[in-house]
Amino acid sequence: MAQIATIVPIMLTVGANRIVPGVAIPHPVGNPEAGPEEDKKVRRKLVLRALKALQTEIFEQTIFDSD
Amino acid sequence: MAYRVVHYINQFYGGKGGEEVADFKPSLEQGPVGPGSELQKLFGDEARVTGTIICGDGYYAEHIEKARAECLKIVEELKPDLFIAGPAFNAGRYGVACGDICAAVVERLGIPSVTGMFPENPGVELYSKQIFIVKTADSAMGMREALTSMARLGLKLLKREPLGSAFEEGYIHRGIRKNFFKEKRGSLRAIDMLLQKIAGQEFRTEYEMPVFKKIPPAPPIKDLKHATIALVTSGGIVPRGNPDRLRVSSAESYAKYDISGLDDLTPENFESIHGGYDRMWANVDPDVVVPLDVMRELEREGVFNKLHPYLYTTTGTGTSVANAERFGREIGHELKEAGVDGVILTST
Numbered sequence: 001m002a003q004i005a006t007i008v009p010i011m012l013t014v015g016a017n018r019i020v021p022g023v024a025i026p027h028p029v030g031n032p033e034a035g036p037e038e039d040k041k042v043r044r045k046l047v048l049r050a051l052k053a054l055q056t057e058i059f060e061q062t063i064f065d066s067d
Numbered sequence: 068m069a070y071r072v073v074h075y076i077n078q079f080y081g082g083k084g085g086e087e088v089a090d091f092k093p094s095l096e097q098g099p100v101g102p103g104s105e106l107q108k109l110f111g112d113e114a115r116v117t118g119t120i121i122c123g124d125g126y127y128a129e130h131i132e133k134a135r136a137e138c139l140k141i142v143e144e145l146k147p148d149l150f151i152a153g154p155a156f157n158a159g160r161y162g163v164a165c166g167d168i169c170a171a172v173v174e175r176l177g178i179p180s181v182t183g184m185f186p187e188n189p190g191v192e193l194y195s196k197q198i199f200i201v202k203t204a205d206s207a208m209g210m211r212e213a214l215t216s217m218a219r220l221g222l223k224l225l226k227r228e229p230l231g232s233a234f235e236e237g238y239i240h241r242g243i244r245k246n247f248f249k250e251k252r253g254s255l256r257a258i259d260m261l262l263q264k265i266a267g268q269e270f271r272t273e274y275e276m277p278v279f280k281k282i283p284p285a286p287p288i289k290d291l292k293h294a295t296i297a298l299v300t301s302g303g304i305v306p307r308g309n310p311d312r313l314r315v316s317s318a319e320s321y322a323k324y325d326i327s328g329l330d331d332l333t334p335e336n337f338e339s340i341h342g343g344y345d346r347m348w349a350n351v352d353p354d355v356v357v358p359l360d361v362m363r364e365l366e367r368e369g370v371f372n373k374l375h376p377y378l379y380t381t382t383g384t385g386t387s388v389a390n391a392e393r394f395g396r397e398i399g400h401e402l403k404e405a406g407v408d409g410v411i412l413t414s415t
Contacts, residue, residue, distance in 0.1 A: 001285065001299075005414035016412075017284035026344045028302070028413050030355030033348075043354065044361045047411065051296070051371065054409040057287045 002050040002064075004028050012061055018053040019063045020046055070114040070225045073145050074103045075138065075152035075168055077161045081121030089125030093137045095145075096121060102214060106151065109218035114225065118145050127164035138168050143176060149221050154183030154213040155190060157205040162190025169198040179224040183213040184239075191239055199224070200239045234271065277388045294408035297375035299398060301383030302356040302415040303341025304332070304349065315342035317385040321394045323401075327376035331360045343384030344415045356413055375407050383414055 002018035003011055005028050011019045022028030029046050030039045045067070053064040078084060078091040080101040099107045099116040107116045120141050127134040142150060150172045152165035162184045169180035174197075183201040184191050191200055199220060203213035216237040223230060233240035249256065256273070263270035288294050305313055311322040329336065332353035339349035339356060354360045357378060366374050379398045383391070402410060 001410040001412055003412045003414060011414075013279060015279045015282050017282065022413070025415050026346070027348045027355035028415060029358040029361075030348070030352070032351060032355055039352075039355065040361065043358050044364070047358050047361045047365065048370075050411045051291060051365070051409075054288045054296075054411075055291055058284045060284070062284075 002053040004046055004050055008063060015061070017058060017061050018050070018056070019061065020050045020053060021063065021065050022046065069110075069112060070148040070222075071146070072106075072110065072114050072116045072149045072151060072221070073118050073120065073142055073147040074099065074106060074116050075120045075122070075150070075165065076101055076103065077155075077158075077164065078121060078123040081119070083121060083123075086125075089123045090129075091121065091123030092126055093120055093122040093134060093141065095119070095141050102154070102210060105211065105214050106218055109214060110222070113222060114149065117147065122164065124158070124160040124164060127167070128160040131167060134164070135167060135171050139171055139175060142172055142178070147178060149225050150178050150180040151217060151221060152180065152182040154201070154203045154210070154217065155185075155188060156183075156203055156207060156209065156213070157185040157188050159189050162188035163193060164190075166190035166194030166198060166200065170194050173198060179221070181217050181221045181224065181238075183217050186239060195239045196242050199241075201237050202239055240275070279388070288409050291371050291409075292369060294371050295373045295375055295406060296362070296371050297377070297379070297402050297405075297407045297410045298326075298357055298359065298362065299379040299410050299412045300357050300414070301381050301386075302344075302349065302413055303339050303382040303384075304337055304353050304357045304378075304380050305340055307334075307336060307338050309338075309340050313340060313380070314382055315340050315384075316382060317387070318382040318394075319390055321379055321381035321398060323377045323379050325376055326359060326374075326378045329359060330363045332357055341382050341384060341415060343382075349415075356415060358411075358413070362411075371409075375402070375405065377405075 003016040004020040004022045006022040006025045008021050023031050029043045031042045032039045049064050078088050083091050096119045100119040103116045103119050120138055152169050155162035155165045165182040169182050172178050172180045181199045183203040185203055185205040201216045203209050220236055230236055260270045313322055337353040339346040349356045362374050
């Protein structure tokens with residue numbers, strides 16, 4: 001499981017192992033304020049990052065914050 | 068007249084032997100045995116250990132209902148004013164036996180009970196909400212301290228003296244909160260605590276955070292192109308009208324919805340009912356919380372094989388850790404049964 005959410009310290013505290021930082025609390029996988037194109041672009045980027053996290057071998061809690 | 072106390076111990080502390088006699092059936096001995104002698108000294112003239120039940124850890128664990136009934140029968144006949152079990156320290160089966168028999172004595176016979184365990188003993192998680200479990204060391208090195216706290220708490224219960232906080236009384240908190248007035252208001256107490264912390268002094272929280280379990284990471288997906296991926300959210304995204312009445316906060320349930328026929332979440336088909344964040348954007352386009360549109364694209368592009376037909380959803384605000392753990396266990400189990408290889412969980 002990979003978790004996408006915005007408050008990384010909470011994900012670390014509750015024990016998520018594959019962590020992908022999201023955009024904002026009310027829209028973790030989107031940036032609607034930046035318009036529909038940018039919104040979808042960032043969503044695709046974060047989902048691809050989560051899929052990459054799922055394919056990555058890890059031994060401890062890991063934050064995937066770059067591609 | 069002294070109070071009457073019955074003490075429960077295992078075969079080892081009862082002097083019957085070790086693992087080879089772990090199937091020792093519950094038996095009664097008159098007066099204190101083993102750690103009970105020290106307990107008797109601590110009680111002094113105030114209470115008398117009239118009988119000791121000795122039972123093998125293996126016997127209790129393997130025949131829990133039978134062992135409980137047999138022990139209860141002995142306790143009922145002795146009619147004690149207080150029941151003490153252990154301490155079990157970090158011994159798992161012993162801890163579960165002590166917790167189980169104490170809970171039964173309290174519930175069925177209405178007799179106050181005290182046991183003692185190391186906080187990581189599995190008996191703590193099972194019984195700490197129901198009974199008084201004094202915090203002990205992890206081994207019998209801490210016997211004296213354990214018995215001292217147990218006797219002190221036991222006497223308080225016998226005399227129906229008002230109890231202080233779990234921390235003051237030395238037992239593992241039972242999740243009960245009492246309202247009372249403090250001289251200083253909360254903000255001042257918080258500042259005091261902060262100053263103590265900065266000064267490197269000892270300080271104590273008024274509200275302990277739950278301790279979360281560390282879960283070993285799952286192995287990675289080897290072949291994403293042939294993998295099934297599921298979407299799970301704690302962002303409160305539900306079909307319009309919230310057909311299952313999912314709670315807006317403090318969720319006690321989760322729901323699953325068939326998304327196999329959908330390419331996109333829109334305000335016409337889905338909405339957010341989450342009570343813990345500003346729902347404006349989620350209600351303009353629920354994909355900003357549950358990325359269905361992008362998942363469909365990637366599925367079509369063959370990045371992964373298949374999107375699982377069901378979306379699992381709950382509300383992650385004010386939700387108890389116990390409920391959240393249950394949701395996770397149940398959802399995980401269903402997804403595994405359904406052959407899902409990986410999950411993307413989105414949280415707000």
